[in-house]
Amino acid sequence: MNYNELFLATLPETVLELAALLVLIVDLGLVRNAGPRYRAVVAAFFGVAGCAVALWAVSIAPALHFGSTLLLTVGGTAGVAQCSILILTGITLLLLVDCVFSRNPGEYVAVVLMAAAGGLLIAAAQDLLVIFTGLELLSVSLYILAAFAKKSAASAESSLKYYLFGGMAAAFLLFGFSYLYGLSASTSLPQVVLGVSVASLNGGVALVSVALVMIAVGLGFKVAAVPFHFWAPDTYEGAPAPAAAFIASVSKVASFALLISIGTALVPGHGAAQSWSLILAVLAAASMIFGNVAALAQTSVRRLVAYSAIAHAGYILLGLAYFEPSGRNAQAILYYILTYGLTTIGAFGVISAVERATGNDSIGNFAGLHRRNPVLAAVLLVLFLSLAGIPPLVGFWAKFNLFAAVLMVGGGAAPFALVALAVAFSAVSLFYYLQVLKSAYVAAPAAETKIKAGPVTMLVLIVIALAVLGCGCFPAYLQDWIAGFYL
Amino acid sequence: MLAWTIYLSFAGALLETLLPKGKPGLARALALLVAVAGLVVAVAGYAAGFSQGRITVTDVPWIPSMGIRYILAADGISRVLVLLTGLASVAGVLFSWNIDKRTNQFFAFYLALIGGVFGVFLSYDLFLLFVFYEIAIVPKYFIIAIWGSTRREYGAMKLALYSFVGSAMVLIGLLASYATAGAHSTGLVDLAHAGLSTSFQMWCFPLVFIGFGILAGLWPFHTWAPTGHVAAPTAASMLLAGVVMKLGAYGCLRVAMGLYPHGLDPWGFSLLGLGSWRDVFAVLAIIGIIYGALVALAQTDFKFVIGYSSVSHMGFVLLGLMTLNQIGMTGAVLQMFSHGVIAGLLFAIVGRIVYERTHTRQFADLEKMHLSRRLPFAAWAFVIAGVASMGLPGFSGFVAELQVLVGSWRAAPGWTVAAGIGIVIGVAYTWRALQKAFFNDKLPTAEDHPKTGWHDMAAITWPEATGVTLLVAATLAVGVYPRLLLDQIEPAVKTFLAGGVQ
Numbered sequence: 008m009n010y011n012e013l014f015l016a017t018l019p020e021t022v023l024e025l026a027a028l029l030v031l032i033v034d035l036g037l038v039r040n041a042g043p044r045y046r047a048v049v050a051a052f053f054g055v056a057g058c059a060v061a062l063w064a065v066s067i068a069p070a071l072h073f074g075s076t077l078l079l080t081v082g083g084t085a086g087v088a089q090c091s092i093l094i095l096t097g098i099t100l101l102l103l104v105d106c107v108f109s110r111n112p113g114e115y116v117a118v119v120l121m122a123a124a125g126g127l128l129i130a131a132a133q134d135l136l137v138i139f140t141g142l143e144l145l146s147v148s149l150y151i152l153a154a155f156a157k158k159s160a161a162s163a164e165s166s167l168k169y170y171l172f173g174g175m176a177a178a179f180l181l182f183g184f185s186y187l188y189g190l191s192a193s194t195s196l197p198q199v200v201l202g203v204s205v206a207s208l209n210g211g212v213a214l215v216s217v218a219l220v221m222i223a224v225g226l227g228f229k230v231a232a233v234p235f236h237f238w239a240p241d242t243y244e245g246a247p248a249p250a251a252a253f254i255a256s257v258s259k260v261a262s263f264a265l266l267i268s269i270g271t272a273l274v275p276g277h278g279a280a281q282s283w284s285l286i287l288a289v290l291a292a293a294s295m296i297f298g299n300v301a302a303l304a305q306t307s308v309r310r311l312v313a314y315s316a317i318a319h320a321g322y323i324l325l326g327l328a329y330f331e332p333s334g335r336n337a338q339a340i341l342y343y344i345l346t347y348g349l350t351t352i353g354a355f356g357v358i359s360a361v362e363r364a365t366g367n368d369s370i371g372n373f374a375g376l377h378r379r380n381p382v383l384a385a386v387l388l389v390l391f392l393s394l395a396g397i398p399p400l401v402g403f404w405a406k407f408n409l410f411a412a413v414l415m416v417g418g419g420a421a422p423f424a425l426v427a428l429a430v431a432f433s434a435v436s437l438f439y440y441l442q443v444l445k446s447a448y449v450a451a452p453a454a455e456t457k458i459k460a461g462p463v464t465m466l467v468l469i470v471i472a473l474a475v476l477g478c479g480c481f482p483a484y485l486q487d488w489i490a491g492f493y494l
Numbered sequence: 495m496l497a498w499t500i501y502l503s504f505a506g507a508l509l510e511t512l513l514p515k516g517k518p519g520l521a522r523a524l525a526l527l528v529a530v531a532g533l534v535v536a537v538a539g540y541a542a543g544f545s546q547g548r549i550t551v552t553d554v555p556w557i558p559s560m561g562i563r564y565i566l567a568a569d570g571i572s573r574v575l576v577l578l579t580g581l582a583s584v585a586g587v588l589f590s591w592n593i594d595k596r597t598n599q600f601f602a603f604y605l606a607l608i609g610g611v612f613g614v615f616l617s618y619d620l621f622l623l624f625v626f627y628e629i630a631i632v633p634k635y636f637i638i639a640i641w642g643s644t645r646r647e648y649g650a651m652k653l654a655l656y657s658f659v660g661s662a663m664v665l666i667g668l669l670a671s672y673a674t675a676g677a678h679s680t681g682l683v684d685l686a687h688a689g690l691s692t693s694f695q696m697w698c699f700p701l702v703f704i705g706f707g708i709l710a711g712l713w714p715f716h717t718w719a720p721t722g723h724v725a726a727p728t729a730a731s732m733l734l735a736g737v738v739m740k741l742g743a744y745g746c747l748r749v750a751m752g753l754y755p756h757g758l759d760p761w762g763f764s765l766l767g768l769g770s771w772r773d774v775f776a777v778l779a780i781i782g783i784i785y786g787a788l789v790a791l792a793q794t795d796f797k798f799v800i801g802y803s804s805v806s807h808m809g810f811v812l813l814g815l816m817t818l819n820q821i822g823m824t825g826a827v828l829q830m831f832s833h834g835v836i837a838g839l840l841f842a843i844v845g846r847i848v849y850e851r852t853h854t855r856q857f858a859d860l861e862k863m864h865l866s867r868r869l870p871f872a873a874w875a876f877v878i879a880g881v882a883s884m885g886l887p888g889f890s891g892f893v894a895e896l897q898v899l900v901g902s903w904r905a906a907p908g909w910t911v912a913a914g915i916g917i918v919i920g921v922a923y924t925w926r927a928l929q930k931a932f933f934n935d936k937l938p939t940a941e942d943h944p945k946t947g948w949h950d951m952a953a954i955t956w957p958e959a960t961g962v963t964l965l966v967a968a969t970l971a972v973g974v975y976p977r978l979l980l981d982q983i984e985p986a987v988k989t990f991l992a993g994g995v996q
Contacts, residue, residue: 377599385511392632397628397629397631397632398624398625398628398629399625399629403625403628407621407665407669408560410669411560411669411672411673414669414670414672414673415673417673423670426666426669427666430662430665430666430669431659431662431666433662434655434658434659434661434662437654437655437658438651438655441635441651441654445639445647445651448636448639448640449636449639449640449647482557483556483557483558483559486557486559487559490559
């Protein structure tokens with residue numbers, strides 16, 4: 008490895024960091040005295056441009072080796088996840104334009120870009136140290152983003168909670184990694200898996216299980232799986248809408264890409280793989296049940312989305328618990344998480360528009376949305392029905408694809424029972440999604456004034472809704488695009 | 495050609511959402527135009543289908559990597575139900591003529607629902623069928639919750655949740671069949687050929703049958719039906735009873751019985767006299783027939799009578815399916831058509847023509863109004879509909895229920911006796927409703943008829959008269975000349991019995 012190789016291999020991350028610097032320079036130097044909205048537009052523009060260039064860089068960046076060990080991989084899961092991260096980041100940046108919550112939009116965009124760079128690293132990393140570095144870069148940026156509405160106490164509280172839980176989870180993860188290193192004397196994923204299998208043959212099963220549980224704690228926190236989910240409702244509620252959308256989408260994509268890498272590295276049917284599968288299955292079942300049941304009782308739409316996010320994480324973990332490295336399962340999971348991320352960003356866009364017009368995000372404030380802003384109500388209808396898994400929207404297809412992949416792996420009654428549980432709880436989830444839609448479409452409006460959303464937000468939301476509908480009617484295009492990375 | 499019924503309806507729904515607000519007349523005209531166009535296509539497709547078996551309308555790859563294809567095809571059973579949907583949708587639009595609130599949204603949901611229903615009846619791929627099935631559920635919720643009456647939000651949510659629990663069961667069955675069959679296709683024909691093991695079919699059959707049966711009003715999962723029917727606006731009640739319940743029955747027939755025929759095999763042991771899933775569901779169907787009729791007999795709300803009568807009549811459909819013989823299953827399909835038309839007519843008279851003018855559905859109030867004198871059109875329309883509903887000769891219900899009874903006699907004579915009791919109670923509750931609502935024994939006295947108190951009831955409007963005429967003509971035509979439908983149903987049932995959907 009020389010610096011030239013390093014530069015080329017990390018070109019996407021480098022592009023994002025350069026864009027972050029550029030945004031800071033432009034924002035604090037050139038347009039410092041302009042109005043906040045103008046500054047937000049400029050910052051978002053540079054951020055989106057950075058993402059676009061990084062997207063191009065992803066397509067040309069080679070894999071990175073250190074000696075004979077692979078540090079960063081390309082294509083396959085990494086490729087899909089990196090493209091998804093960049094696309095979703097760009098969209099959340101666009102939401103910033105009409106949602107000025109800070110006097111320093113440049114700083115916000117810069118931190119978002121750094122977080123995305125962390126996400127890109129995680130998605131491609133094949134080495135424990137690189138994984139941990141990427142995770143910390145992502146996490147620390149997210150803590151800052153959650154606290155970005157400096158005048159809001161809720162924002163500060165949410166960030167502190169997120170930070171405290173996150174710090175602890177990172178400690179668990181690092182502890183688990185240290186065991187793995189102790190067992191295998193290597194930090195490279197394939198080497199680690201090899202060392203772990205040797206160790207479990209030599210009677211080290213208990214140690215391996217402890218290490219895997221530690222790692223599951225650390226990553227369970229990142230994807231908000233029960234029982235490591237406590238930060239999610241508060242963070243979703245308190246963080247500024249674009250930051251919450253980012254946490255709910257991009258950070259999830261990166262974390263699940265990492266989980267896919269681990270699942271792909273593990274040898275199926277082996278002792279370690281079986282414990283890993285069991286751990287994930289337990290997390291999945293707990294998340295599906297708890298997330299859906301808790302969401303039933305929510306009156307704040309943001310918290311409702313947070314609990315539903317926990318439930319969705321449960322569905323995806325189910326896909327990881329019964330995993331085959333053939334690529335079919337990885338593609339189904341990536342399809343799910345990408346479309347879920349897109350839908351959630353849209354949902355936060357709608358919530359933030361309603362919030363700004365009516366004061367807060369309680370379900371009652373959505374009353375009569377179809378009269379106060381018909382387009383916004385229609386977008387909400389499409390997005391929430393998609394989250395509930397109603398055809399012909401993309402959420403249904405994603406679920407079908409994921410569950411079919413789980414059943415295809417086979418393995419008897421357990422996966423089947425869990426899929427049945429997941430499908431049953433999707434029916435439960437319809438109830439709380441319908442509560443919000445009922446408020447928007449059935450209830451009489453509290454006031455006759457229009458709810459306005461900025462033109463960029465409206466455009467983004469309409470495009471997202473059309474994409475959700477389009478990908479639902481013609482799921483093959485997105486699926487082929489994802490499969491293209493695995494050729 | 496039949497595929498255009500689907501596309502026309504969805505295009506109509508889209509156009510309705512784009513119409514300017516505050517132009518209800520335009521929205522109505524567009525909806526009627528779309529519904530009539532759908533009916534014309536359905537009739538033409540039906541006429542073109544005589545002496546033909548299954549016609550494949552469209553067959554293109556949809557999601558190649560999963561082996562899912564976009565297959566639309568129609569055999570005699572599908573064509574009859576498409577025809578029914580066409581009729582019901584035109585009648586529904588006519589009886590929704592009085593909707594002034596958010597008219598374009600109403601018809602947008604309405605046409606989306608109709609499009610989904612057409613889609614289910616024409617799908618020959620299980621995945622596609624499921625997609626259309628779910629598309630038909632969501633609009634129902636909004637139609638009832640926004641435009642409904644009595645406890646509308648409760649009724650709407652109950653209906654939506656029951657439907658989704660049912661469809662979740664179907665989805666589990668779909669996923670399991672797809673994975674078990676080797677995951678190369680979700681086409682109904684391919685899955686039927688996949689050689690699913692008997693033990694698999696044994697548990698998948700009841701799962702899917704109940705899943706669809708919930709929507710068909712299968713006792714004891716029928717409780718959404720009366721509350722949903724009562725809460726719904728008239729057109730939605732007509733569609734719910736007329737075609738949506740048929741979706742469930744059609745799913746039971748096409749999917750549950752077509753894909754898992756061995757699920758009906760004997761268990762090899764007997765429990766409480768029941769030796770197979772066939773016995774279980776036949777008994778549930780009979781309980782539904784008698785229970786629905788008895789409960790209808792005790793109602794004080796006119797619309798609840800019709801709501802429970804639907805449960806009773808749908809019991810005949812399910813019983814007919816469980817006979818597993820030519821005549822019984824032919825009767826079941828004919829009963830789907832017949833009940834669709836007659837229930838639509840009954841709901842239209844009760845929910846629209848009478849309620850719109852009296853603003854009550856309670857028999858206690860209706861009894862004092864002497865409606866046979868003041869609303870003779872409604873009274874005589876109800877007499878015709880009631881007589882058809884009782885199953886008197888000359889109407890479609892007679893042919894259908896007779897065939898079901900003959901079929902069930904051949905399967906198990908005990909079933910026929912029990913179902914016969916249901917028919918007798920059916921006569922009783924229809925008679926009671928007729929008498930209480932329209933033909934009170936007492937003649938109006940001078941006190942009943944104060945010079946100022948009785949305001950004139952609004953005249954019957956042309957959409958009402960047209961709608962009633964359309965539906966009465968349909969039930970009479972089939973009753974007098976049943977070969978009109980039987981010529982298409984019989985060969986299709988014969989093929990079905992010969993080898994599933996193969």
